[in-house]
Amino acid sequence: xxxxxxxxxxxxxxxxxxxxxxxxxxxxxxxxxxxxxxxxxxxxxxxxxxxxxxxxxxxxxxxxxxxxxxxxxxxxxxxxxxxxxxxxxxxxxxxxxxxxxxxxxxxxxxxxxxxxxxxxxxxxxxxxxxxxxxxxxxxxxxxxxxxxxxxxxxxxxxxxxxxxxxxxxxxxxxxxxxxxxxxxxxxxxxxxxxxxxxxxxxxxxxxxxxxxxxxxxxxxxxxxxxxxxxxxxxxxxxxxxxxxxxxxxxxxxxxxxxxxxxxxxxxxx
Amino acid sequence: xxxxxxxxxxxxxxxxxxxxxxxxxxxxxxxxxxxxxxxxxxxxxxxxxxxxxxxxxxxxxxxxxxxxxxxxxxxxxxxxxxxxxxxxxxxxxxxxxxxxxxxxxxxxxxxxxxxxxxxxxxxxxxxxxxxxxxxxxxxxxxxxxxxxxxxxxxxxxxxxxxxxxxxxxxxxxxxxxxxxxxxxxxxxxxxxxxxxxxxxxxxxxxxxxxxxxxxxxxxxxxxxxxxxxxxxxxxxxxxxxxxxxxxxxxxxxxxxxxxxxxxxxxxxxxxxxxxxxxxxxxxxxxxxxxxxxxxxxxxxxxxxxxxxxxxxxxxxxxxxxxxxxxxxxxxx
Numbered sequence: 001x002x003x004x005x006x007x008x009x010x011x012x013x014x015x016x017x018x019x020x021x022x023x024x025x026x027x028x029x030x031x032x033x034x035x036x037x038x039x040x041x042x043x044x045x046x047x048x049x050x051x052x053x054x055x056x057x058x059x060x061x062x063x064x065x066x067x068x069x070x071x072x073x074x075x076x077x078x079x080x081x082x083x084x085x086x087x088x089x090x091x092x093x094x095x096x097x098x099x100x101x102x103x104x105x106x107x108x109x110x111x112x113x114x115x116x117x118x119x120x121x122x123x124x125x126x127x128x129x130x131x132x133x134x135x136x137x138x139x140x141x142x143x144x145x146x147x148x149x150x151x152x153x154x155x156x157x158x159x160x161x162x163x164x165x166x167x168x169x170x171x172x173x174x175x176x177x178x179x180x181x182x183x184x185x186x187x188x189x190x191x192x193x194x195x196x197x198x199x200x201x202x203x204x205x206x207x208x209x210x211x212x213x214x215x216x217x218x219x220x221x222x223x224x225x226x227x228x229x230x231x232x233x234x235x236x237x238x239x240x241x242x243x244x245x246x247x248x249x250x251x252x253x254x255x256x257x258x259x260x261x262x263x264x265x266x267x268x269x
Numbered sequence: 270x271x272x273x274x275x276x277x278x279x280x281x282x283x284x285x286x287x288x289x290x291x292x293x294x295x296x297x298x299x300x301x302x303x304x305x306x307x308x309x310x311x312x313x314x315x316x317x318x319x320x321x322x323x324x325x326x327x328x329x330x331x332x333x334x335x336x337x338x339x340x341x342x343x344x345x346x347x348x349x350x351x352x353x354x355x356x357x358x359x360x361x362x363x364x365x366x367x368x369x370x371x372x373x374x375x376x377x378x379x380x381x382x383x384x385x386x387x388x389x390x391x392x393x394x395x396x397x398x399x400x401x402x403x404x405x406x407x408x409x410x411x412x413x414x415x416x417x418x419x420x421x422x423x424x425x426x427x428x429x430x431x432x433x434x435x436x437x438x439x440x441x442x443x444x445x446x447x448x449x450x451x452x453x454x455x456x457x458x459x460x461x462x463x464x465x466x467x468x469x470x471x472x473x474x475x476x477x478x479x480x481x482x483x484x485x486x487x488x489x490x491x492x493x494x495x496x497x498x499x500x501x502x503x504x505x506x507x508x509x510x511x512x513x514x515x516x517x518x519x520x521x522x523x524x525x526x527x528x529x530x531x532x533x534x535x536x537x538x539x540x541x542x543x544x545x546x547x548x549x550x551x552x553x554x555x556x557x558x559x560x561x562x563x564x565x566x567x568x569x570x571x572x573x574x575x576x577x578x579x580x581x582x583x584x585x586x587x588x589x590x591x592x593x594x595x596x597x598x599x600x601x
């Protein structure tokens with residue numbers, strides 16, 4: 001319930017944003033700059049959440065920012081999940097040298113702080129949406145690889161895998177038809193929990209100036225631009241921050257809920 | 270005379286499967302030889318950990334990796350040596366020519382898929398067999414042949430909706446789906462209760478009669494051997510200590526271990542309140558005693574038993590046994 005409340009607006013805004021904005025989110029109007037939100041004196045209903053230092057409507061910009069966050073969350077989680085699960089299953093199933101190599105890479109990479117690694121990547125590859133997606137994939141695949149490898153190792157010992165082997169299934173078929181379907185719930189939970197982190201990384205990179213660049217519209221950018229006005233126009237960074245908070249919270253709660261849902265021990269019969 | 274006309278399908282010669290662990294080499298199967306003919310059932314019996322299961326995993330070349338390895342020996346299946354086959358060829362043989370029923374029906378089915386889906390799998394592996402309707406019908410037919418009531422309706426059920434006995438039948442259905450020449454059943458009834466056990470064994474015998482396949486039945490239950498098998502091989506510490514027809518082995522056991530096993534069977538007419546028990550424990554495969562591996566527990570032990578492992582000696586009424594006492598008889 002709560003996760004839906006938190007995430008639905010983001011998804012809807014991300015997909016159909018242009019239908020809702022009261023104003024063009026990039027339209028500048030320096031005369032109307034730094035207008036307060038509607039509930040403060042001086043605010044009006046035309047600019048629900050006020051305007052920023054360029055006079056752009058914050059409400060419209062929040063809606064527009066949802067799209068970037070959504071794109072990055074979906075693609076980042078998809079690519080990191082794809083790479084992580086693939087390598088994790090291979091390492092777990094085939095073991096031996098392959099396992100050793102993949103898991104040592106994972107260990108090595110996990111020793112580097114995520115934000116540092118993504119800053120490095122963003123700097124090398126140049127700012128942009130693609131770069132952030134690549135950075136997120138590179139940072140997050142290790143998490144999947146570890147968990148999926150462990151699950152695969154334990155699945156491999158299960159009798160139905162032995163049955164598949166004595167029935168004459170090829171290794172590819174066993175992985176695709178017997179191992180992966182049993183990993184779906186784990187992957188779903190991992191991916192959902194990762195959505196929040198992906199959005200956070202995007203916002204952090206953008207805030208630090210290595211992610212999206214103006215004139216793009218993104219929550220992280222709104223915070224970094226609004227930082228200078230914190231004392232006089234606190235609403236500029238605050239609403240973007242709240243948007244991030246609500247989205248990440250929603251994604252995490254959804255992940256927790258899914259985990260409980262998939263865990264038979266916690267399921268109420 | 271009947272025996273002469275039967276085709277030999279499996280002959281295992283001096284099979285050795287070892288496990289290489291940090292603690293040392295475990296000789297799980299150490300020089301085992303046996304044969305199975307068409308339509309014949311061979312029982313392999315012995316205590317837990319005597320190498321029964323590893324023997325049958327060796328037959329399909331699925332010995333647990335990386336520790337386990339088939340070190341030497343020959344497994345001739347209809348004249349072709351399984352051990353020299355390429356892995357891909359071997360894979361195509363599994364399920365098609367040699368099928369296996371696993372021990373635990375409760376965990377051997379994939380919880381994610383319906384019974385129909387899993388019973389269809391062997392048919393899907395068959396090359397050039399991709400008409401969907403055809404596969405479904407074949408799956409229903411094979412489920413019917415293992416006596417699952419109203420298979421059409423049960424195709425869409427998941428394994429958890431089946432009882433243990435029913436699941437074991439599903440496993441049997443998967444095993445016989447492609448009409449294998451040899452069926453290996455690894456303690457197929459251990460997790461079933463006795464009445465279901467009996468039903469299942471009858472079903473196995475029926476299936477065997479219909480298809481004339483060879484059957485290797487792994488078990489620790491001498492009752493099952495008596496009920497289902499033609500010949501029996503008794504294993505102890507990785508080796509076959511006695512083999513012969515079921516009748517001969519049960520009535521005139523030649524090896525003291527077999528004798529003791531027979532003694533340990535609960536008998537209807539027995540008045541004693543306690544069951545016979547073989548003293549001592551099965552030996553640690555890492556530290557086998559010198560000589561015969563059974564001598565520390567044997568009540569007929571003679572000097573030579575402690576020094577040298579006995580070869581197989583022929584037994585009077587057929588079969589063979591590896592015990593020095595038989596040499597004494599022969600010499601007399």
